[in-house]
Amino acid sequence: MRIGLLKRHSAVFIVYVILAILILTTGLLSDVFLTFRNLENLLRQVAPLGFVSVGQTFAILTAGIDLSIGSVVSMTSVLTTGMIEGQQQLVLPVLVLVFGLAILIGFINGTIISKTGVHPLIVTLGMMSVVQGGILLYTKAPTGSVPISYDFVAWGNVWKIPFPILLFASVATIAIIFLRLTVFGRYVYATGGNEEVARLSGIKTGRVKTIVYMICSFTAALTGIMLASRMGMGDPLVGERYMLDSIIPVLIGGTRLTGGVGGVAGTIGGIFIFIILSNALNLLDVTAYWQWIVEGLVVIVSVSLYFRQKR
Amino acid sequence: MQVAVSKRLQRSPQHIRSLFERFGIYIFLAILIVTASLVSPNFLKPQNLKDILNQSAALGMVAIGQTFVILIGGGGLDLSVASVMSTVAVIMAHNTEGQNSLFIPVMGVCLLFGIIVGFINGTLITKRKVQPFMATLGMMIIVQGIRFLYTKGMPKGEFPPIQRYLATGDIGSVPTSIISLAVMVIIALFVLRKTTFGRKVYAIGGNVNTARLCGYNIDFTIISVYMISGFMASIAGLYLAGWIGISDNWVGKGYELDSIAAVVMGGTTFEGGRGGVLGTIVGVLIVMMLYNIVLLLGMPVQMQFVVKGVVIILATSFYASFRRTQT
Numbered sequence: 001m002r003i004g005l006l007k008r009h010s011a012v013f014i015v016y017v018i019l020a021i022l023i024l025t026t027g028l029l030s031d032v033f034l035t036f037r038n039l040e041n042l043l044r045q046v047a048p049l050g051f052v053s054v055g056q057t058f059a060i061l062t063a064g065i066d067l068s069i070g071s072v073v074s075m076t077s078v079l080t081t082g083m084i085e086g087q088q089q090l091v092l093p094v095l096v097l098v099f100g101l102a103i104l105i106g107f108i109n110g111t112i113i114s115k116t117g118v119h120p121l122i123v124t125l126g127m128m129s130v131v132q133g134g135i136l137l138y139t140k141a142p143t144g145s146v147p148i149s150y151d152f153v154a155w156g157n158v159w160k161i162p163f164p165i166l167l168f169a170s171v172a173t174i175a176i177i178f179l180r181l182t183v184f185g186r187y188v189y190a191t192g193g194n195e196e197v198a199r200l201s202g203i204k205t206g207r208v209k210t211i212v213y214m215i216c217s218f219t220a221a222l223t224g225i226m227l228a229s230r231m232g233m234g235d236p237l238v239g240e241r242y243m244l245d246s247i248i249p250v251l252i253g254g255t256r257l258t259g260g261v262g263g264v265a266g267t268i269g270g271i272f273i274f275i276i277l278s279n280a281l282n283l284l285d286v287t288a289y290w291q292w293i294v295e296g297l298v299v300i301v302s303v304s305l306y307f308r309q310k311r
Numbered sequence: 312m313q314v315a316v317s318k319r320l321q322r323s324p325q326h327i328r329s330l331f332e333r334f335g336i337y338i339f340l341a342i343l344i345v346t347a348s349l350v351s352p353n354f355l356k357p358q359n360l361k362d363i364l365n366q367s368a369a370l371g372m373v374a375i376g377q378t379f380v381i382l383i384g385g386g387g388l389d390l391s392v393a394s395v396m397s398t399v400a401v402i403m404a405h406n407t408e409g410q411n412s413l414f415i416p417v418m419g420v421c422l423l424f425g426i427i428v429g430f431i432n433g434t435l436i437t438k439r440k441v442q443p444f445m446a447t448l449g450m451m452i453i454v455q456g457i458r459f460l461y462t463k464g465m466p467k468g469e470f471p472p473i474q475r476y477l478a479t480g481d482i483g484s485v486p487t488s489i490i491s492l493a494v495m496v497i498i499a500l501f502v503l504r505k506t507t508f509g510r511k512v513y514a515i516g517g518n519v520n521t522a523r524l525c526g527y528n529i530d531f532t533i534i535s536v537y538m539i540s541g542f543m544a545s546i547a548g549l550y551l552a553g554w555i556g557i558s559d560n561w562v563g564k565g566y567e568l569d570s571i572a573a574v575v576m577g578g579t580t581f582e583g584g585r586g587g588v589l590g591t592i593v594g595v596l597i598v599m600m601l602y603n604i605v606l607l608l609g610m611p612v613q614m615q616f617v618v619k620g621v622v623i624i625l626a627t628s629f630y631a632s633f634r635r636t637q638t
Contacts, residue, residue: 126623133616292456
């Protein structure tokens with residue numbers, strides 16, 4: 001029984017072993033790493049990448065992918081700051097509008113993907129291009145500002161715990177419950193595992209996919225708002241790196257691009273590996289260029305380790 | 312070609328659909344050309360057409376390599392191409408510093424670099440069973456790191472005049488870049504259609520297990536395909552660098568996704584085994600024409616992104632609707 005459990009979750013297990021080794025080694029190599037200040041800083045960094053990666057997990061579980069996520073991040077960041085312009089009373093309506101717009105983009109992605117059968121990579125790539133172009137038409141340089149109260153999103157504390165990590169923890173928990181304990185979650189796995197079988201067993205796979213891409217865009221909007229709050233202004237290119245960065249933790253975390261296998265628990269491990277690695281390399285004074293090389297190696301090595309296990 | 316079509320007509324009851332599937336992209340190109348010439352009188356001027364073709368050269372070369380990789384199936388794609396392009400560009404600029412005599416040896420190094428990256432990609436995918444997406448993404452980041460370590464963040468040097476000539480010059484009144492692209496297309500067509508290697512690529516893309524039972528060396532073919540992609544990327548990098556003329560860390564940024572979009576618009580499917588180089592080139596031409604039309608109409612440059620995205624989605628879904636109803 002215990003072996004069975006371990007085998008079933010072997011990918012998640014490996015991810016957390018790697019994470020533990022990473023934390024231990026960094027703790028031994030750098031005396032700054034385990035200080036309160038650094039850990040707090042680290043936890044604040046987890047949230048922006050965390051949201052998009054959780055969303056991306058849903059898309060990848062259905063054997064899809066969402067490349068438009070980065071441009072949605074930029075869009076929400078630019079639109080919130082650009083429209084709020086520091087006015088307190090506008091915060092709520094603008095947030096509603098921005099979330100609505102993001103979810104609409106996800107809806108369009110999902111509808112096109114499920115109705116036409118074009119590969120998600122291509123549909124979301126096209127969508128990325130459209131949204132990014134739209135943002136750059138709106139503004140080419142960082143713009144706008146936020147009221148002071150808005151700072152709370154990125155910099156606030158609740159009972160001495162950074163607010164971003166609390167928000168991330170709740171989003172991640174909801175996502176895990178959603179995937180593991182609800183009917184919709186089962187549908188997601190079924191659709192990703194074998195779409196034809198899922199469809200024949202009466203699951204409306206098209207609707208499942210549409211919802212999944214809406215979730216994806218929603219998490220991207222969360223990231224955009226978090227980044228807008230952190231920087232105090234909206235940058236039209238801020239989300240660019242999340243397009244591919246959001247995929248890496250998901251795949252490090254053992255979710256397979258072919259769909260149906262994996263989950264949010266692994267992704268969370270992947271996110272922490274990703275963030276702690278770059279933090280550790282910074283603390284150890286490794287230049288940014290070497291960091292890229294290490295990052296690329298980790299991507300390849302962790303994924304090949306995991307695949308070795310599976311076969 | 313004509314014979315093949317008429318055979319299809321006899322065989323398939325839904326011949327019109329299959330015709331659309333086969334030639335949809337060409338019809339799309341024709342519609343685009345007609346529309347463009349109607350909205351802008353400048354579009355059909357020889358100089359403008361020449362510019363479009365000239366700009367298509369580098370993307371076309373990357374896309375040829377990408378076509379091989381996507382044809383092989385199994386989720387095959389190469390995200391490391393843009394990184395290779397920029398890296399060979401800085402290698403060239405740093406080492407020749409504008410001297411013609413050094414062009415050939417350094418070019419050899421550049422091509423070797425692309426091939427090595429492709430070899431590593433292919434080896435990871437076949438021997439370590441890493442998904443192509445992850446393997447090439449990892450390589451993309453690693454190559455980027457190597458490039459920045461090499462340039463220390465500040466690319467310097469110049470490109471030799473001969474490289475500038477090859478990318479921007481003319482032979483008679485035909486630009487050299489178009490001639491090179493045409494030669495590469497012909498070679499690629501020949502390899503895919505007339506050689507056993509090409510047959511193996513289609514066979515593996517169609518059904519890996521059948522191909523294995525036929526005794527094909529799967530791993531060798533897959534590795535070769537990624538090496539071709541790396542090789543094409545390094546040539547394209549040198550072309551684009553010669554065309555731009557300035558040593559830069561990000562030559563070819565975005566080409567990895569643009570090339571994939573062009574290949575898929577051209578009718579090659581991610582499942583592999585279907586499609587080919589000609590469609591890809593048409594896909595490239597469509598992307599570049601759209602860019603051109605946006606500028607001719609005096610719209611802001613950023614509109615290029617919007618138009619490109621809309622057309623990628625429209626073209627591929629238009630195409631897919633025929634493919635889906637067929638089965």
